[in-house]
Amino acid sequence: LKNVHAFTLFATHYHELVAMADESEKLKNYTVAVKERGRAITFLRRIIPGGADRSYGLHVARLAGLPEALLKRAEVILADLESSGSGYVPAPAEAARSSGFDGNNGLFSNSVIDRLLEVDVMSMTPIEAISFLHTLQKEAEEGSGVK
Incomplete structure (x- = not known):
């Protein structure tokens, strides 16, 4: 310091x-x-x-319009972390892998999850991030049959 x-x-x-x-x-x-x-x-x-x-991350995510099922799962994970008192918070990729969002729950395809886990969001410009999210959204819509 x-x-x-x-x-x-x-x-x-x-x-x-x-x-x-x-x-x-x-x-x-x-x-x-x-x-x-x-x-x-x-x-x-x-x-x-x-x-x-x-x-206030979950509140911001809700304001941003993330799916309610995803937010509910995040609330469960947060409650588990807070009740454990360990202070340990898994890295984003580890949390996603262990959270039950494996692509079989209907929210995202395995391809979308894999791409999210591999990308370094912090090195993207805002326009690159928006473009990346738009591409993932298209992939998710195609995978789920939603248009």
């Missing part, structure tokens, strides 16, 4: 960074303000000091 001279670091939700900021005067954390009413979440589009107290 003493040798880091970065001016800005952006992360979606890394609780380790929140802990590091508590230990250093040089680090500051900011988060998006959130209003919660029961299970309803509203992102207030306001940046405030501090770190997020939990992940």
Whole structure:
């Protein structure tokens, strides 16, 4: 930490960074303000000091329109991880392989799953990611007979 001279670091939700900021005067954390009413979440589009107290990834996925069956399965996995208290979160490819989404559940074909597990999304530009998703969507529609 003493040798880091970065001016800005952006992360979606890394609780380790929140802990590091508590230990250093040089680090500051900011988060998006959130209003919660029961299970309803509203992102207030306001940046405030501090770190997020939990992940809102499933809420964002729901807002993005991901299939409800996928979200329900993700909720089960998240609950298992939180109840285990191990702090272990599998890598995305490992989580997908062990989550029961093997292509036999009707959500995605094996081809789509394989391509998702192989792609390095973090190295794509936004337009490359959109194009990739569009291609996968076409493949999934063809595989499921949905048009």
